[in-house]
Amino acid sequence: MTDIPLEVRSPKRRLGDLTFGATARGAGLLILLALAGVAVFLTLKGLPALGAKSADLDAHANFAAYVWPLVYGTLISAALALLVATPLAIGVALVVSHYAPRRMATALGYLIDLLAAVPSVVYGLWGIGFLSPKLVPIYEWLADHVGWIPLFKGPASTTGRTILTASIVLAIMILPIVTAISREVFLQTPRLQQEAALALGATRWETIRLAVFPYARSGIVSAVMLGLGRAMGETMAVAMVLSASGIVSVNLISSTNPSTIAANIALKFPESSGLSVNALILSGLVLFVITFVVNFAARAIVSRREVSR
């Protein structure tokens, strides 16, 4: 590879060039095709549900009333998960990239990546068998002492299988992906800028704030968006952990919780037939659209900020 003469620039494109170009373009197109295929399938199979009667819609009057509690549950659980996971993930990523000694950082990074390899059913089992019972006393304490906050209004769940527990499990599940991407971005920060900040007398925290964060912002947002995508779409763990009743409630610690779109599909699909299947598919389309909109919006915000700076 080293002895390619620089002056040879034949106007004829070589076979390797053509093949690679075509394959790469093909791969790119395939992704778009797959995306379009999914969207077309969801739309075609989902649309009949708009005319469904309440018998097929879990006793709701129409599809909007059916899907609204699910959308609410999906958004609230994903938002709570992000709230817990984002600071934690950025902290861990900073430790790995800037604070920990090299050898420890490598080991820690490896461990975090390992978290991503755990299947979601296992997280579900862990959530239902270990985490939920441990959280019961905390929920009871919250209900007794700060029950005047609507979020912690009693009665507390006796099994701990609440939307807050589900969100904590989700947070742990999205931690590795957010951490891994943030860590890579932090490591990419130009060394010179950091050294310049240090030379100007900045402390390590000030250096991170002045040199690392501004550089890494769009990377962090990408990481968080990927985490959000996983949190909103996560199925098995939520279906197992959450005690879902399909209501809209701000109470985070009771046994009556909103369900999420993905978990609802997983729970209801096996015993559904006829129009209720179409309703489930249409709710899948709603999730698809929400994920798309959230991602697009976040992208737009980040790029606008960067342009205006």
Place this chain on the structure above:
Amino acid sequence: MNSTSVRRIALPGIAALVLGLSLSACGAGNESSSDDSSSGGGSLSGTLNGAGSSAQQAAQAAWTADFQKANSGVTINYNPIGSGGGVTQFNSGGVDFAGSDKALDASAGEIDAANKRCGADAIEVPDYISPIAIVFNVPGVKSLNLDPDTAAKMFAGKITKWNDPEIKGENPGAKLPDLAIAPVHRSDPSGTTNNFTDYLSKAAKDVWTWPAAEDWPIKSGEGASGTSGMVDAVTKGKGALAYIDNSQVGNLSVASIKVGSKYVAPSADGASKALSVSKPQTGRPASDIAIDIDRTTTADGAYPIALTSYLIACPTYSGDKADLVKQYLSYVVSTEGQQSAATAAGSAPLPDNLQQQAAQLIDGITKS
């Protein structure tokens, strides 16, 4: 906004979306493989595919094992994808027989679809009866007596404490604590919920004003997925109250239900007894036995909270399949088959009258 910035937003946005979706994708491949390579022994050979009710899963596994042992050339696959999926697959010709926790629904066109698939009136017979137990977790209380109204009020949230006078009145000896009742229900649609709500709506119709449904009708209380989820919720939750398949009760405390003037604990015999005094639904084809369990029976020893699950098959099959279906289904409803299921799955054997009718219908399966 110039085109570069649009591209800068859109491309990573789509990339992130695609990645997010692929991460969240949840595969549910549960296609059973049809492996018909075994041979030798027994007069029958071939592969039989069935799908449907997950309640029947343990019983079907026992029947399949017994039948394949006796006929080593036969392979039977039963895919417990759920009743709805089983009926859909049967009606579209995907499987040879189906298991369903509820009889074919005429108003939803299921009977017509089944008849169309078979080219004649489809056969539907009960093959699996399972008592449903009311279980609870109250420290120090091992058993309770409840009448239908009290049970319905507890599940509906109208009685909220275990030491409520109404419960105390029926259980003078029990040490009932000042503990909140936490009713648990299935968060996935299920035949168990359908039969339990059917019982409540008939036996306690003044209190339970919702119709029978596979989805729990009340939007409150704790939801748990599957029987295992219910058992888990009751085991861990103090004050929990739930309804589960009697075979899965284990060490949980079980309530006895008032039938007539006596309190009856769930049992296979009690469920059989309730079935034997129940009447088949009218207005269905002669080859279709759908039972409406008499939830308000006062027969001595009957336990009316039970789930009936059905076998759905065609009266004719082409080639050797006819004999195979006939032999297998005959075994399922036979005394030995029912006994085998009772041992393996804790189900109740079919009462004699139903067993004879079912055997007779299955015996009529012929080669087309």
